[in-house]
Amino acid sequence: MARMTTPSPERRKSRAVRVGTVTVGGGRPVSVQSMTNTPTAAVAATVGQIHRLAEAGCQIVRVAVPDDDAAAALAEIKSEIALPLVADIHFRSDLALKAIAAGVDKVRLNPGNIRRREDVEAVVRAAGHAGIPIRIGVNSGSVRARTGEARAAEARVDLVELMVARTLEYVAWFESLDFREIVLSLKASSAMSTMAAYRQIAGRCDYPLHLGVTAAGPAEEGVIKSAVAIGGLLAEGIGDTIRVSLTGDPVAEVHVGRQILEAAGLREPAGVQILSCPTCGRCQVDLAALVEEARRRLGKMDVSLKVAVMGCVVNGPGEAAEADVGVAMAGETGMLFAGGELLRKVPAEQVIDALIDEVRRRSATRT
Ligand code: SF4
DSSP, rough: OOOOOOOOOOOOOOEEEEEETTEESTTTOEEEEEEEOTTTTTTHHHHHHHHHHHTTTEEEEEEHHHHHHHHHHHHHHHHHHOEEEEEEEEEEEHHHHHHHHHSSSSSEGGGSSSSSSHHHHHHHHHHHHHHHEEEHHHHHHHGOOOOHHHHHTTTTOOOHHHHHHHHHHHHHHHHHTTOOEEEEEEOOHHHHHHHHHHHHHOOOTOBBBEETTTTSSHHHHHHHHOOOOOOOOHTTTTOOOEEEESSSOOOOOHHHHHHHHHHTSOOOOOOOEEEOOOOTTOOOOOHHHHHHHHHHHHOOEEEEEEEEEETTTTHHHHHHHHSEEEEEETTTEEEEETTTEEEEEEEGGGHHHHHHHHHHHEEEEEE
16 A cells, blocks of 8 residues: 655755754754743752753753843853753843853844944854854844834834844844854744744745744643744744743743654654544544553654554544554454554454554564
């Protein structure tokens, strides 16, 4: 039986920017980032959280640098972690200069919220001397002028257009200083605005893009918004690194980010991936119990395989044959498939044992 291959998007061509040991853009794999939520000056707590993020698969980590104590902690944090470290700076350029002196691997900056041009330029020059990139991060919440005539004028401009125009202004400014180690982000709290902003900027320059939705919300809403916006852009070939923003433990952001990459066909699923149907009135077995048992017994296997557990003969044989190993229930009997072929029929009570034996057999041939 002919089996389906997963189409992968043609990716936008972007220039390569090195962030410590990770290259962002230039056709490299899309990396997953996160940000700590401990007080940065609490070094032990921050380092502990970074280690948990790294174990979960985070590849670049960002910490907030809101004050001198946080800036003073950066060198020690950096010495205790393996991940590239990004300093997140708002308002105070002196903190960016201290972060660069402490050896961070990248600075994230919104030039619009540093008052004096010469202060931004001092940071750009310091990053250039240190050989590290700057992410220009323009967010929907801070892009509009807050006071004066500019506020009235900008109120009439579409938010996405404003974000794109502002980002391009900053890019031209940095380029005029002969600085091109730039990563861009244009995050809005709406998934659709985020997508529109990234689509526009993607066609206007070749700098690598850091994807994310700002203030995405608590877990459920945030996961859905991120899956739509980040996943949708990746499916269009746009994006070089991602950060899912969720209120709560940042480790969850990494799990979600990795799953978005898997769903977008940009990363091999880790471990066994179980596909199962929702069941309906045609299903004559307790499929939820079978799926749960399969999940429990297969969950710890370190092999990348798709395993299908399907409820009846309507869609079951097709999906089971598409998976590496699958079973389609037909009443009290299970039809066991592997590699696209029907192997045999098995009674319902033996179906998970048979499925697992077959998964083991196939994983043994892969190692
Ligand atoms: Fe219903 Fe069968 Fe489809 Fe499962 S595979 S949802 S039981 S029709």
